[in-house]
Every structure is written in structure tokens, then in C-alpha cells.
Amino acid sequence: MKRFKLYLAIFAGEAARFLLRLLKKDATSAPGKIAYRICPDILKEIDKRCKFKIIVSGTNGKTTTNNLINWIISPHKTILSNLKGSNMVNGIVSAFINNLKKDYDIACFEVDEGSLPVVTKDLKPNIFVTTNVFRDQLDRYGELDRVKELILSHINGALAVINGDDPNLASYSGEKKVFYSVDENALSRLANVTLDSRFCPVCNNQLEYTFYNVGHLGKYVCSQCGYKNPESRFLITNIKAKGDSFVFDFVDRENGIKIQDIRWKIGGIYNLYNVCAAMSVAMLLEIETDKIKERVETFTNKLGRMEEVEAYDKKVVISLVKNPIGMSETLKVIAEDPCPKAIVFILNDNAADGKDVSWIWDADFDILSEIKNIKALFFGGKRKEDMALRVKYSSFELKDFEFIDFEKDLKKVIRLEGVEKIYILPTYTALFKTKKIVENLKKP
Amino acid sequence: MELNIVNMFPEALNLYGDRGNIITLQKRCEWRGIKANIVEYSFNSNVDILKTADIILLGGASDREQGIMYSHLLNLKDLLKDLIEDGVCLLAICGGYQLLGEAYIDANQNVIKGLGILDFYTKSEGKRLIGNIVIETTIDVYPKTVVGYENHGGRTYHSYQPFGKVLKGFGNNGKDRFEGLIYKNVIGTYLHGPILPKNPHIADFMLKKALERRYALDSSEFQKLDDTLEYMAHNRVKELYM
16 A cells, blocks of 8 residues: 555656656646645655765755755766755656656755655764855744754764754754864955854853855854864865866865865855765765865856856856855955956745845855956846845945846846846845746857 | 934844835934934943943844844943933834843743843734734824834734824734833834935934934924925825725
């Protein structure tokens, strides 16, 4: 009876997928939704079919980290993964339906923080990667402390791969753990506006920082109780920033291994944390170091996280923004690029974006005034006026800008003359529409 | 002219973009040629900072951070009370609003003491009240509507003048259709959003009150600004959610 239910669920899910593909619709969530409704035990089946399981969770960087782990490991093992950012139960089950096999060497799933209780009930990870905890959609997840507890309490005895530069996560008290970190570099800052977390998780005193890499990720110490960065086993160091790419070394301190001069082509210092997490996992899985290096260097991003697409005679860069730290960091990356550019902000307030748009006020928009050569500025989405208002109240002088209906007007924007690059910064529900529009304009 | 604007414990009381309120007051002063001295009142600050405040902002925080703050704030109770009686402008939001009252009664009937500056209490009752909110304010401004976003578990009950009547959303307790509290120049409210950028008439109401108190300024001397964009954002919330 139980088996019957499972097969029915898989069949129904596959049928849904077939239909969705026929209609050229997104199949990253609906097939799983149907299958899970028919057979809520389907996660147990996925658990059984995968010999080794990895979960990636945290506020930012899940999708990139998950994709990079997959990219490094896939030449060596059969792997099941939800690569498209659909990270709730439906997304995980859909990944299984869309890539059906009897068994897999490895499963690697990114899991939404709010979905951890349901997912880890049936899916027991061997490795649990935590990226970071930042202020995100408070209406969905609650306050930062609650999110931190949510993540740490679901590691459940897995080997925890923890970002040691995040003072909240580094206080994890479980025994099986390794830390990773990113060294100080030319892009580290001595002061930081977008700070979500300033207090020692042990004694509540204010933390002191030697440097900040991203938000509250950096080198910290508590002058009261001495809490500080743990000794990290894995480390990205000797970082040289070249335009919007990096060259760096990766070190495994425990085994005295150093992988030198790794070239990484995607901008943003926050990405180095994602790279460090993914490389740590690859090292733990004992993938050969030169193979790791080769894959890291050939990784390209196709998921709207600083994704570059050519359309007409332009380069279009699409970058999902969904929380203050992500917005601030994206603006910092754009500030490194001197070329003549247009910037398009698209702010929606649907459930998946977060219905509360107040987060834009916690982002550091003063960085906009450091960006050179902004030729045009556009605001789109349901809450475009809120976004424009946020910019008006930054140190950037908001003079010429245009409100757009992005689904109609994006084509026109991309044809704009006198501009080399178009940066498009959509929230979640605008991301896929944006990608679709831009991809249809790709050079033939 | 200048105004001293004091942000209370910004390292902790800074939830839901409320930083935008400070930025708004600061910019709207600058645009009028009024010098805005933004001062952060923090753990080791000198209380004299508060004594010379024209406007005080008291935000909310996560439970843990609010707990850290409480003992620090309690030391300031008498001073804050005197300042309020003297007409200082105080914007207290969400947790900061609740703190002004006598007590917060949590889900397990534990009584958590507030500062007790005003005579009211807040009770935790069931699920959080979350969503876009539009109210019709009782204070003398135009337009009458105030828009924002609320997200609170506590229900507040009081018999002071409310800040407004709820047109859409929950307000103080989801029952009596009132939102917030007005006492002298204190505005207590659950409105995030943040409240001031999209409600420039409320920001200007506070600035005017502060200038009147400090300089005995006639409000006709108060320069009007171009608020087209502000009211576009304001009206969008009404259009989408009312």
C-alpha cells in the first residue's frame, strides 16, 4: 500500500513535469508539490536512495554554494541537487522527480531556513553547511536570533561546516564541526553601516572588529568574555582583487594543504565565503585538489546571482537582491566597475519577496554615490516608488530617473544608447521574469 | 537653526528599517538649511546628551536585544519622564512604544515591567499581527492618512488619545480599531515601514513641534518641500492595500 502511494506520487509528479515542460513553464516546484501531497513520506524515500547527504542552509549564498558543490563533485559522483534555488520541500521533491534514479552517491540540497524542521525530520544529513545569518524577511522567519537557533538546532549530529567569521554561527556548541573563514583583503572594510548583529552571543557585550568582510562577517573579539573567531580549518587567504574577479589561495590547515592561485571570475567578496564553504565540502569528500581547483575556476553562474548575459550589443548583469546585506554588497560590486552603465531596481512585495519592504532602509545606499558613470536609473516593480524614495534619502543625488513597467519596458532599457552594461537588481518574484525577458533578447 | 536628534541605542533598537526615520529627519532638516545633529545614545553615553535633545527616537528590537537594553533604559526613566512633560518630541515604535507603558504580559502570564512613564499595558495574545496598515490620524496634519507596516505579537490597551483610527490592518490590539498613542509631543506607534519616509507630514509635524519648543518658531516660517515622490509611495500603499 505504502509503495503504491509512493509510485503514484512519482508518476503524478512526472506527469505534472511533462505538462509543465510542454507549456514551457517552470517545473522547479509544482511536480514536487503534487508528489509530496500524495505521499508525504517521499522525503524518506529520497533519504534512502542517497548514500551521503549534504544540506546547505543560511540566509545568503545558499544557491551559489549548492551549485558550486554540485559543479565540483558531479564529475566524480552521481549527485541529486536542487540547483535552481527552489529550496522548500516542494523544490527538493521536484529535484528528485526531475532527475529520477534508483540511487545516488550524494545528495546536496539547499534548504530554506523555515523548511529545516520538515526537511530534516526525514532527510538526515551527513554534512550540514551553514553560510551565514543575516536579517532577511522578518515577516517570514522572525528575528535573527530565532533564525540562528532554527539553523543550529537542526544540524542534528551531522558534521557541521560553519562560517567561523559569523559570530552567531561560530558559537555552535555541537562536537562534530569544522570552521571556514576568509582572510582580510583589499575590499575588507574597517567600518560597516549594514550591521545586523553587534552583540557577543555568549555574554551580550558589544563585539569589537578588526575588519569586516561582509556585514558582521569578519574578525571579531569580545572585550568582556574573550569570545572570538574560532581557529578555522579551511581558509581563503592571499586574496588579490582584479577588477570584478579574484585570485586567492585555499588552505586546509589540518592537513597542511594549500591550493594556490585560484582564479574566480565572479565579483563580490561575499562569494568568497560561498567558494570557501564549497571547497571545504569538496576537501572533506576527498576530491583531488587539482580537480577542485579546475572546477572552481570554470564555474559560471546561471541563476541570477551576478549573472552576465549578452543581449543586443550590451552586457546585462542580473543580480537577485532580497535583503539589506545582499543589496549593499551588490552595490559595492557595481562600484568596482567604471564602465558607462544603467541600473534598474525592481522591488516587489509578494510573499516570496517579503511583504515588508522596510528592509531597503537597512541597506547602505550611500554606496550608490561611489558608483561612477551611471547614465540612467530605472525603478520597476509593485513598490517602485518605495525604492526611488530610498535612493532620494541616500547621499546619491537623485535627479534623472524613470519609473518603468519592467515586463513591458525592459527591452527598451536594454537598447539604451551610450551604455555598455545594464545592471538589473530584482527581488525574488521579479527575477525569473527578468531572466526570461533578457534571455529572449540574447544575441543570435 | 539646529536640532539635536537622539537615536536611542541604535546598535540594538534598530529593527525593520527604522533607521530610515533618522535619515528622513536628518535630510528634511538639511534640505531646509536646519543643522541636524544626529547623536547616538549608547551604553557609555553621557546623560547630558539626552538633556539637550529636541527629538528622541526609541525603536524596537528582538527579544534578546530588548532585554539587554531594558536595564540601561530603566536608569533613564525619571529623566525621560521629565523631558516628556517638558514637551520633547519622542517617536517610540513597536517595542519602544510598549516600553513606555507599565508592563508587558507575555504568553505565560509573566509580567515584564516597562519603564512605567505612561499608564498602559501590553499583552501577548495569540498570533502576531502582521501586514500593511493604513490609519486616519488624530493629529493636526494633512493628509489625514498614515501608511506603514506592522508586525507585533503584543496587544496594547490604553485610554490616551490614539495616534489614529485603523482603516486597514490591526493597530493597537486588533479590536478597538485604534492605533498608537499621543501624549504631549510623544507619538507611540506600531508602524514600521519605516513610518517617516512615506509619511512626510508626520516627519514635518515632529520637526515643527521641536522647532516651536526650542525657538518659539511660528510654523508659517517652516519651508515646504517637494514631496511628490514621498506621496507617490504613500498613495501606492493605499492603492494596493486599502
